[in-house]
Amino acid sequence: MSTDTVISPVLAEVVRSGFVEGRHRGSLVVLGADGGVEFALGDPAAPVFPRSSNKPMQAAAVLRAGLDLAGERLALAAASHSGEGFHLDLVRKMLAEHGLTPDDLQTPPDLPLDPAEAETYLAAGHVRDRVTMNCSGKHAAMLAACRLNGWDERSYLDPAHPLQRLVHDGVEAAAGEPVATVGTDGCGAPLMAISLTGLARAFRTFVLAGPGTPERRVADAMRAHPEYVAGTRRPDTWLMREVPGVLSKMGAEAVQAVALPDGRALAFKVDDGAARALGPVLARALRLLGVDGPVVERVGSAPLLGGAERVGEVRAAF
Secondary structure (H helix, E strand, C coil), X not given: XXXXXXXXXXXXXXXXXXXXXXXXXXXXXXXXXXXXXXXXXXXXXXXXXXXXXXXXXXXXXXXXCCCCCCHHHHXXXXXXCCCCHHHHHHHHHHXXXXXXXXXXXXXXXXXXXXXXXXXXXXXXXXXXXXXXXXXXXXXXXXXXXXXXXXXXXXXXXXXXXXXXXXXXXHHHHHHCCCCCCEEECCCCCEEECEEHHHHHHHHHHHHHCCCCCHHHHHHHHHHHCHHHHCCCCCHHHHHHHHCXXXXXXXXXXXXXXXXXXXXCEEEEEECCCCHHHHHHHHHHHHHHCCCCCHHHHHHXXXXXXXXXXXXXXEEECC
């Protein structure tokens, strides 16, 4: 085995009945208002797949392609929506507005992302659907941009497609670094790997961009309509509702990026992808940025149950 292997530091501990029964390792970076690194753990310079934390950059690309989206529609284009009724209704409406149908989507059929919504959806007799998949708003916007420009709609997820080239170039410009590799996300879209430092820098770029630019339009829409970016029971929504000017977007495999309106920003990834560690790590990282209050307590709460009673918690370890 190589002696050069770097073991990431512990970001979160799983404590049950006073006993540490698990640990989640990862990397994290915090940027100051000047864009410099103020705090780092692990290796934030190593490339990661930001997963859905890339969605603001993808939404900016459809604007650069000439698609005129605003308000809830633009927020939904940058969303990992929960599959609530208002999400699904707007996806269908966006498709219809551009002469498209749900059959045009290349999202994999899925259940609502929010567990409570999934239970309600199944109880009503529904089955997995392309519209219900949490990335359907992004895909609807991508298809609309293709139709506007006369680009091939069947290959809109090909990394060589004109739209995906716009995404690629936009990610590099916002992150201030080249894309390390291109993979395939869970929804089938091309996925651009950048460092955590680059991801934090990208979110900083969006909040500091000039009014009317694609980046600022996306940031403003997300912050004005956070329930369309996530859902009524999701931390991204809570933060953007309750912390003035904050931009927040999670990604699968326990990735998170946040930027404050003055340019301070953070990004982290939990190595094992454990979603249960995301909230406690995010809450601790926000406090490093000077953000605190009831919403941070709410985001960071991750109780462990035993016999339906609280017997422990997942807690930050830094």
